Amino acid sequence: MKTRTPRERRQERTRHDILTAAIDIIAEDGADQLSLREIARRIDYSPAALYRHFDSKEAIVDAVCNEANRRLGDSLAVVPETLPPVEYLIELGMAYLRFADENPQHFHFIATWQIPMPPDVTREDIEQAADNPDDPFSRLYRGIQRGIDAGKLHVRPGYGALEMAFSVWALAHGMAVLQTQRLGRMPIDFPAANRQAFADFITGMGSA
Amino acid sequence: MKTRTPRERRQERTRHDILTAAIDIIAEDGADQLSLREIARRIDYSPAALYRHFDSKEAIVDAVCNEANRRLGDSLAVVPETLPPVEYLIELGMAYLRFADENPQHFHFIATWQIPMPPDVTREDIEQAADNPDDPFSRLYRGIQRGIDAGKLHVRPGYGALEMAFSVWALAHGMAVLQTQRLGRMPIDFPAANRQAFADFITGMGSA
DNA sequence: ATAATATGTGAACACTGTTCACAATTTGAA
DNA sequence: TTCAAATTGTGAACAGTGTTCACATATTAT
Incomplete structure (x- = not known):
């Protein structure tokens, strides 16, 4: 089963949006300006929504590091x-x-x-x-x-x-x-x- | 005028207490546990009092760095x-x-x-x-x-x-x-x- | 004694990461 | 198609942060 379900595709896209927003924030304003609320603001989600895709801020930061x-x-x-x-x-x-x-x-x-x-x-x-x-x-x-x-x-x-x-x-x-x-x-x-x-x-x- | 007034001596002592508390916190719990409120707690001051001796947390951190x-x-x-x-x-x-x-x-x-x-x-x-x-x-x-x-x-x-x-x-x-x-x-x-x-x-x- | 200065405080403000009950949606199966 | 289950998003709240400010107290200098 190489092709993924729509749900998985959306999930992946949202994860990607989160990481992209995080990387943009770091590049624009520096790492200390990186906050879950600012990420959420940029991708038009509520801060709590990020927790459906990452366990914590640390998990997001780890992904950015990778x-x-x-x-x-x-x-x-x-x-x-x-x-x-x-x-x-x-x-x-x-x-x-x-x-x-x-x-x-x-x-x-x-x-x-x-x-x-x-x-x-x-x-x-x-x-x-x-x-x-x-x-x-x-x-x-x-x-x-x-x-x-x-x-x-x-x-x-x-x-x-x-x-x-x-x-x-x-x-x-x-x-x-x-x-x-x-x-x-x-x-x-x-x-x-x-x-x-x-x-x-x-x-x-x-x-x- | 080499000898300082009592007020200056107290001031200096308080500054020293603040820095010592900050250094202890870093040594015991790590740098990310360093907070003004924890410093204040340890030396029995209110958090706001620290601002009579340092301009900001950054100023305290700078002093610790030195x-x-x-x-x-x-x-x-x-x-x-x-x-x-x-x-x-x-x-x-x-x-x-x-x-x-x-x-x-x-x-x-x-x-x-x-x-x-x-x-x-x-x-x-x-x-x-x-x-x-x-x-x-x-x-x-x-x-x-x-x-x-x-x-x-x-x-x-x-x-x-x-x-x-x-x-x-x-x-x-x-x-x-x-x-x-x-x-x-x-x-x-x-x-x-x-x-x-x-x-x-x-x-x-x-x-x- | 009095005016000026210095020092400490509690309350508030705007943030932060995180949790949770709740609603809406999407999915898979009967 | 219907219906239960799982997924996804939300607003509100909690505890924490640095910081400010009016206010009170204590110390200094005149």
Whole structure:
């Protein structure tokens, strides 16, 4: 049964309207202006009606986060995987920063919101999840492994692909947070400096 | 006139009580449980009374942020400045991460809250502020400069001490954010991995 | 003693997320 | 077609939030 009933289609459409309204509010007025009443106002529903489609505001915010994460994946997808490993990792980081710069509200939202982690994540889980072609972290993870395979990144005891991926992610994330929220007005040519920082970090990870 | 009037002493004490209550609430129940009414309840005032001492909740939060920043400065101060530059920078980063790990609520608060930056910051401003011995960023900045002077860090066109300090700060900040809020349950030996990442980054910044 | 200032309060306002009894609609089956 | 069941939307209410304001009290300075 691939085709859905009218009711399910309407339900899906309403869910979509709610999320679209939420995303618009965030983009226009910022995340702290997001309220159930404002969402309801925009889509001509009563505030209580939202509870027929989402369990809570938190559920709506989670859905918005997932959508933002999907868009981040799209932004990272433009980096061609045919690039040599080192260049690929640098461009991946730059794409991450571009996303944060062009969608500051959404990025701040992602960066701020508490995402509960599944309590136990094993290395096997991560290996398997790495197959997901669109997941942002998986993209980075595969890029790191290509760098290792090409001999450009140097594995050390207790410091393998996962640790490298985490560290590079942390560098990019920290840059994005500081630039969008805090130190963005410093007299720095951020794109140039960021590119150099990525290059230095990857160089350091490749030294014997 | 160094000695203050009784009224000023009471005023100062009340301000201190308010901030202490706010910090306690954050430490005990988390930043989202911080409300003026709960602060007032704890110090036996009416909510309206807080407005005789602070302009708004935001003003209270700003003061808490400053206090948290001061404590961060204390945590960084334990790293002896007599260490060789590279080791000093690594230990400074580790101290930053230790602070975030041991005061997750306060760190999340600092990391989350929007601090408005003075609109224009010049290099001269930063050079002067670098004299402040206790400011966390200044500490890092001076450590970077020691590394440069010792020939351990390699200055490039458009990538000097300020850019290096910003990048190292970003790496540490990103690690702290991800570990305390997001990926802390990954199967990684974080202290060891973080140390290696700092070392790699600094190595990379020293390569010709 | 008196006028000026500072400090604290209760009540109210406009918000927020959430719940709930109730009505209207849509659905699936007899 | 009829009828019961499930779904969807609503207004009202509740407890909570930050904030304001007229009013009373207490402290200071003249």
